[in-house]
């Protein structure tokens with residue numbers, strides 16, 4: 541496992557979501573977190589998997605992932621040679637050549653009852669994801685390509701957590717309704733400002749005032765777009781770099797301004813497709829300097 545599981549802070553905002561997800565997984569139903577980039581889907585999946593106290597298998601979705609990777613495939617051959625020269629005048633050589641079966645990631649997980657995190661599963665082709673239809677419905681992993689085994693029954697503790705970005709994201713495929721129908725689909729949105737500040741503070745050690753400056757500012761930029769970009773990841777980057785490099789988090793500090801521009805311009809530019817980068821950067825700096833509206 542990566543250290544993503546250790547990074548997740550289960551602040552109160554997440555408590556109901558965590559307990560509901562655990563309930564569904566423990567009663568044998570797969571959970572699917574979907575939402576925009578950077579809202580914490582993967583970190584949450586790792587955190588929940590850890591609570592289940594089972595071995596964890598992680599599958600990363602991508603367009604080249606195939607059933608061969610998931611269930612297994614033949615790869616090369618194994619050779620065995622027996623040379624019998626016991627009687628000096630007789631030389632006997634026996635050779636056995638067998639195709640070598642490479643077991644796929646899912647097989648062990650299904651047999652031993654792992655928690656499988658299938659991260660960004662909509663980046664895999666629908667034909668690859670078909671295998672999960674029978675796995676989730678009949679709790680049997682169909683294995684073909686290998687003459688010996690045809691189906692592996694699921695261990696009772698086997699369960700799955702899926703994550704995905706919405707379909708309009710580049711590089712995702714339309715998911716089969718039949719697969720979505722087998723999942724408990726939970727939308728994850730950006731947490732509220734106070735929660736985001738608390739997470740960033742705990743992760744980086746910056747002060748409450750500094751966290752407020754970053755999160756309020758990034759939130760003002762979000763209002764120009766769909767509300768979720770720039771993500772919490774961007775706010776965390778700014779906080780983390782500023783803290784590690786001792787850059788004063790202050791709107792008038794030139795180094796801090798440059799850091800914010802470097803992290804944020806790429807995310808804000810798409811909201812203004814007709815504007816030059818320079819104009820977008822001016823707007824970002826204006827928002828950086830702006831006082832928060834009194835609430």
Ligand SMILES: Nc1ncnc2c1ncn2[C@@H]1O[C@H](COP(=O)(O)OP(=O)(O)OP(=O)(O)O)[C@@H](O)[C@H]1O
Nearest residue numbers: 547548549576577578579580581582583739772773
């Ligand atoms: N509750 C949290 N505690 C600690 N860190 C968090 C929390 N939520 C999100 N993060 C941090 O926010 C960033 C984005 O999280 P994560 O990668 O889980 O998001 P995601 O929704 O899976 O994004 P993507 O769709 O781009 O993969 C990471 O740096 C992660 O550690």
